[in-house]
Amino acid sequence: MKIGMIGYAFMGAAHSHAWRTAGRFFDLPATPEMAVICGRSADKVAAAAAKFGWAESATDWRAVVDRPDIDVIDICTPGDSHAEIAIAALEAGKHVLCEKPLANSVEEAARMAEAAKSSSARSMVMFNYRRVPALALARQLIADGRIGTVHQVRAQYLQDWLVDPDFPLTWRLDAASAGSGALGDLGAHSIDAAQFLTGQRISAVGGVLETFVDSRPRLDGSGRGPVTVDDAALFTARFDGGAIGVFEATRFATGRKNAMRIEVSGSLGTLSYDQESMNELRFYDGTEDARTAGFRRILVTEATHPYMDAWWPPGHIIGYEHTFIHQVRDFVTGVVDGTELSPSFEEGLQVQRVLAAVQQGVSLRSV
Amino acid sequence: MKIGMIGYAFMGAAHSHAWRTAGRFFDLPATPEMAVICGRSADKVAAAAAKFGWAESATDWRAVVDRPDIDVIDICTPGDSHAEIAIAALEAGKHVLCEKPLANSVEEAARMAEAAKSSSARSMVMFNYRRVPALALARQLIADGRIGTVHQVRAQYLQDWLVDPDFPLTWRLDAASAGSGALGDLGAHSIDAAQFLTGQRISAVGGVLETFVDSRPRLDGSGRGPVTVDDAALFTARFDGGAIGVFEATRFATGRKNAMRIEVSGSLGTLSYDQESMNELRFYDGTEDARTAGFRRILVTEATHPYMDAWWPPGHIIGYEHTFIHQVRDFVTGVVDGTELSPSFEEGLQVQRVLAAVQQGVSLRSV
């Protein structure tokens, strides 16, 4: 299975490691070949190819998409190019693995979902946190009824890298490139995780978006430019299955580095997770005798835990990049075996609709 | 200083212990005398008097308020009687300590605040969590500028005692007695704590209220009756100083017993608190070198911590009832010394306004 990857920054390193490593630990039905990596700067992408272990580098993504030997297009670029690349790839019959959020607008995402439906090729959105063993286990426990009827979701995705008002104006702070700020970058993960875990879809939302620092130093040194995305997004939500939820996505939570937290409470129990301790899942089983009931810290490192039979003995933890390796495992397996690939572009589109509804906002009531 | 206490249930035990104990550990400018406890059932209130150590018992609160020897009326009844008792007491020149929330409606609370302003006597609302040493310390650190400009508040008050659908229909589930459900009982604490800690007032709110179980067994055995209050209330908020916040109050968070949690993030740091570990305060000092920065677990048991010079050596923790002892200390001291009593009825009224705005609700946007 020959892979062409478009984009080579932070996500490029993570994806490359995943393509290189998945087959060394998992039994895959096909061997990924790291055929070509593509980026705009010839020099930089050539260096990235050497560093990450790709056979070739290229600067024209359309040429990569057109190569008949390429089976898979892996899209790691900023959100504004997802739709164009993904649709071209799908039309060329290439399987597509696309970074999240699916697009920068509902319109783009809808065209992508349509292309995915029309294509004979397969597609998947890279909500990699679904592949955290602890969250995959949480999904199993909820599906098994271990927490009963889901009543409430509390989700936070807390980072702090924008607290410094002189942090520069990167593409992630520009609405044209990134679509939104903390909302799309972080909140999209929380939304997908909430829907994945509960099996319910968010049906209505409302809250607050805020930009605390509205101008920042331009990268080219030409003074300060406007920040056109949110620094923080807070909202409450209703789900179509009767649950309610509260969400916070922020880049201003000083001291919280990558705290993607989600807690789901049901009639029989609660599950709780924090990405900063990604090998742990907290589980309260409300069917236990109150005398000995308590939140259990499940160290998700047993061979019977999702994905963990490929790794180390119990108690030996894994890290962030394993989520990508697991996603590659599931992608390759699903493509070859013809089984479901999840999250689909249709699911990615639904997340986009939630993001759009949050961005449209509601009027709070004055006190 | 002679005390008359109205009400004798859960809060009666806690208040009695506080009146009995405060002078044994703190140097008070006046000695509280536990003169009379008042309740509707003569037998039960007499038993409570004996058990809790009150000199007399009574069944007519008006007679207690009229007694010339009584200096202080301590109101521990459900919210629907607060206004009537407090206003009568203030008009009779008695100092008043009133349980939270101040009332069941803005209108009642406004009349109480007005009575407080007109009276020569002093008054205070019993938001006892302000007297948790860890939260008092948090307030000091914020006031000292240790976390810089406050950007965000995340507040949760999680309990789970209503998850069982056959939990009976007590007065707390009846809007006429209790005003609201989780919102007024739990959310009021979070609102007061958020405003106390940040020094900012909530100016706008919106979110979701939900009643998951809408009928419950009546206490008298006559079948099920309607639940007329919220089981959970989720809302986002704007503060008048520029901060934003997210709030959750619920009695359906299975496994969370009394998790009054609040985290405040500012430009220089973050403070984090959980009532289930009430002797601890987490503090992230963003001015530290990133190499050694981290959330500190401050064990708030040092003699230099608020209220703690009266208690045990470092590391020897205190419990829930100490918050009441500390409040009595502050109340007695403030009354005798003529210093400010906080939270005032005016502050209680403002919390009531926030509660009312949340209850009026907003329309979420459909996805």
Next chain:
Amino acid sequence: MKIGMIGYAFMGAAHSHAWRTAGRFFDLPATPEMAVICGRSADKVAAAAAKFGWAESATDWRAVVDRPDIDVIDICTPGDSHAEIAIAALEAGKHVLCEKPLANSVEEAARMAEAAKSSSARSMVMFNYRRVPALALARQLIADGRIGTVHQVRAQYLQDWLVDPDFPLTWRLDAASAGSGALGDLGAHSIDAAQFLTGQRISAVGGVLETFVDSRPRLDGSGRGPVTVDDAALFTARFDGGAIGVFEATRFATGRKNAMRIEVSGSLGTLSYDQESMNELRFYDGTEDARTAGFRRILVTEATHPYMDAWWPPGHIIGYEHTFIHQVRDFVTGVVDGTELSPSFEEGLQVQRVLAAVQQGVSLRSV
């Protein structure tokens, strides 16, 4: 039941609070009357009597012991006077509650145990940590077989108040008054807890005692005097039931304020406790499926937990002084009902034997 208390410092405040409060929350078969408090300084003990609520004060403990109206002698003095007071009280037919460790030597403790056996009066050692609800629950779970055969104990009692080399030379640092240092003050608690929890007795010990700072400023300002006790004591142990254990008692664990920790591992599970979070017990149930097994944080605040039906709703924690209240409850109940009082002086003697064996030391093997 009339109480005479000898000693009035730190432990005096805690004991007084317990005598004053126990009957307000528990149903006691007799009402403790705080009759007389005794100390060497007439002024100070009179002030203590007023502060703590004792009817009278006295300076001659023998006179107190001889008073025919006194039923109970509560001994809160340093260890060097325990034997003399306790034996006199027991011979006078008074029930005795004695602070730990029972004495400063095996010889004294043996005479006390002998006096206890010969007397018609009842006696009890104040190992108050047995009355922590979490540890009482742990004992129940072990006795119920929930962790199977006990294999290992890991016990630490970590404080840090001697790290400052200029901390003064108090009686606790003088072997003549205190017997030993961290070993007897802190290690005695760990030894008692280990034996209480496991139901096994320590049969052999060996390890290291160390004094890091060997002279300290005298309290009277006359220069520095010698520290004649251990700053830290570390030892391994064998139990008579086949378990093994490791113990550490230290006043030099910088940042650890009152970390009395104990973890007991058995063939079916493990229990773990830390006094700094005294309302929590960790329990790993090894009979659970590995997929969902994990250490549970049991919040020991349920009405079904030991002692907790007298206190607050679930999730509302208690503090250090409650251990004394619970001990008074058990003492009064046991004395009146004629049921077993534990720990007995015999048990206190056995702890003393362990302390003595540790102090005699072993030769480590050179590397």
Next chain:
Amino acid sequence: MKIGMIGYAFMGAAHSHAWRTAGRFFDLPATPEMAVICGRSADKVAAAAAKFGWAESATDWRAVVDRPDIDVIDICTPGDSHAEIAIAALEAGKHVLCEKPLANSVEEAARMAEAAKSSSARSMVMFNYRRVPALALARQLIADGRIGTVHQVRAQYLQDWLVDPDFPLTWRLDAASAGSGALGDLGAHSIDAAQFLTGQRISAVGGVLETFVDSRPRLDGSGRGPVTVDDAALFTARFDGGAIGVFEATRFATGRKNAMRIEVSGSLGTLSYDQESMNELRFYDGTEDARTAGFRRILVTEATHPYMDAWWPPGHIIGYEHTFIHQVRDFVTGVVDGTELSPSFEEGLQVQRVLAAVQQGVSLRSV
């Protein structure tokens, strides 16, 4: 740099991943080539070569050592073959990376250290936990004086995989193959970490070794055979710089999966670590004001933390296998640049001496 690896089980997978990955994230002065993997079973080792990505497989380690093109021998076999292979490799001028513990006896380890000294080639013991960023940071902080004079070490290495009495009799339970049990497998890590962190050497030891289950099912189904190693080893220690310590290594700590914990207390602070949360370091800075002092949870994921500039953004954690990648980085760098390789075989020998002294044992004192 051509690598030959001897052994291909658990450690083989980890080492292979490290050789394959180190150069993809770190800038190495030479590129490791995975030339040959060697094991006793031709079929199995060929499969391992394909799975792990080695160019060739072999069954005769002497032939591998003799290959002139091989630069490095990586030894992952059980301890009883370390000495023979390592000495042969060093004599053949190959650089050697050897798994821990260095050998099964002091005599073997001494010969290895001698061979290392005599050889022109370089050598290193695989105490991989030195390469955990949190422990490397801890070492820096201690070396910088941040905790002052080191007084105490408390070290535990807790696992539980032998609690089941029917766990089979693998080579790790056979003294002839493994040398010792929990002591050498787990305790060796604790000993090395304690000496690495403190910069002091253990000079005297004594404690308890215990085998709780003395026979287990043979792997070939022929009934039960004797367990000839310790299940648990507990000991106290003195260090040559004045510190004292307590150590526990056990495979019977039910529920503890890989809890390699170490805490070092000094005159100015304390550092605390648990391998189950290997991205975190706790630091108590005793020079802070007591009002805000507390154990900090340093999330060791900043670019300024050891090894972490090669990995992900702050808050994105790494896993167990990264310790091997870091060790490969340090080994390759040290070999090419001629800088110190640590831990040396001499250091490995010293650990062996401590293990031997613990095994010789001491007589505890009867109570």
